[in-house]
Amino acid sequence: MKRAQEQNDSGNAGMLDWWKGKTLSCPAHLRARLERAVDDRHYREARFLAVLGVAITLVSLSVDLVTIPEHFALVAVLRLSVTLPFLVAVLAMPRKRLALQKLFLGAGLTAVSLTLLFASGFAPPPADAFMAMGVALMLGLTLPLLPFRRRGVLLFIAAVFVPAGFLVIYQQKVDGHAVTFLLILTLVATAAGILARRMRWLERRTILFALEAEDHVRELRMKNERLTELSTQDPLTGLANRRHASEVFQRHYSDESSSDGRRAALLMIDIDHFKAFNDDWGHQAGDDCLRAVAEQLRVTAETHGGLAARFGGEEFVVFLSVAGIREAKSVAEDVRMAIERLEMPRADHDAIAICTTSVGIAVREGKGFPDMRSLLGRADVALYRAKAAGRNRCVLAA
Incomplete structure (x- = not known):
């Protein structure tokens, strides 16, 4: 019971540190390994999201074909031309180009969101509102999964929200409720942004615990090997006992x-x-x-x-x-x-x-x-x- 209480207190302290924006405490000897492990995971997550983005891009074309068949060719060419190059580049990017990979991933997913909103401008009510809400859905799903740090998350939200706001206001096609749509988008972006930050903090915490556990196991193994060695050696001469x-x-x-x-x-x-x-x-x-x-x-x-x-x-x-x-x-x-x-x-x-x-x-x-x-x-x-x-x-x- 006492140990469980201590773990609970530790978890509460961690939540408080996260909420206050404090950096996760990391021993100096683990810092480089932690950053390398986080980057490795981000590289794999970026590739997964790129595949997911390609799938959403292709599947969304079926919705456009049913909803706006007369504008399908224009929307399809626009969506494929502005999204696929970025997402394919993410998949082809080597590990050492992680920063550039993240940039292309953000650009590709932003392009998917904005082309979905652009296509909604050609749809009649209420289909236009449903299609426009796909942007909020896209933002809410991808933000917690994005392998971005705090600055990257904020830049991605801005890259989606600002152009989306101008496009909605310009089109005035969301059933005449552009302000309502922007408020919903703001709410989704805020909640998803907080969740994304929390998940990244938990990710680093989990990796750090794993690294500390590896160090502990390695230390125990070395101690056991040393004890085994001492049990077979004469301490003064180093010969077998x-x-x-x-x-x-x-x-x-x-x-x-x-x-x-x-x-x-x-x-x-x-x-x-x-x-x-x-x-x-x-x-x-x-x-x-x-x-x-x-x-x-x-x-x-x-x-x-x-x-x-x-x-x-x-x-x-x-x-x-x-x-x-x-x-x-x-x-x-x-x-x-x-x-x-x-x-x-x-x-x-x-x-x-x-x-x-x-x-x-x-x-x-x-x-x-x-x-x-x-x-x-x-x-x-x-x-x-x-x-x-x-x-x-x-x-x-x-």
Whole structure:
């Protein structure tokens, strides 16, 4: 109930702003998109009204044929020659010529109205009054639909009303009631003009709400993508986290050897004496060390079509698809040596920090599907042996 009341209050405020002539409030970042969307809609509406104008022009000739057959040829030539060129030009106009398209549309519809009034001058009473009222009907129907802004609506009303007034007064054929006809035309033009302004305001408001909704959806999508990314990444290093690494292994590595004989391999990497490194250089240097090692592992994994992940603390894992044990050992040794060559300048210590790693290697053996838990267990044992043997080395799991 409260939300409904707030929406109702918002709608009432919008009506008040419109009635007072205030411009619809639009965020700056949406202004250009709003104007472009409004122009696109106006272009389509102008084409629709041009088709409608052509249809009215052709159908109205049947009325002239029945009502004023002796003047039909004159009226038909006049109506077709002054209306069709403008309306056909509207249909042929490209989107970039929207202003000119609107001008031709206004001219074409004005010509339709005035030729209807001109034809009524040849009709006997009371048919002349009925035909003349077609102008008021035309004005009342087209004004709310015209894709014009406020100035365009006023110019269109003037373009129809002023010549129509002179023509009616000159002809004095509306059953002798020219003043009554002009009053009716004024009433129709005023009501239709107010309605047209209201509809244009609502049009912009609707488009603006749609654009804001698109932005909101896009923002939510980006946030969801970011949350998904954060749920699969280690926040410090940007590598895959353990959960995502397990999912990737199940999708891409937990199958039997491929037709070319390649097998799943797992490297478990641990930074040597990382606690001492933190004590000597500080925790900021420790974070820098983790990021530097992670970047090297990421490059290695991408080079060999694998995946690098941080499993926690200073422990990392790399999944690979290798031709055999020799390739796995070669990649592991390349990684170990690349990390050993990393240099991390420390301005606060006026020195360069370095680190080394121990690597345990496990390659799937035998037939059947590889199991990540089994590979991790074997690599962990191999890593323990590397540390026991003095660290900064690679050891293959038995």
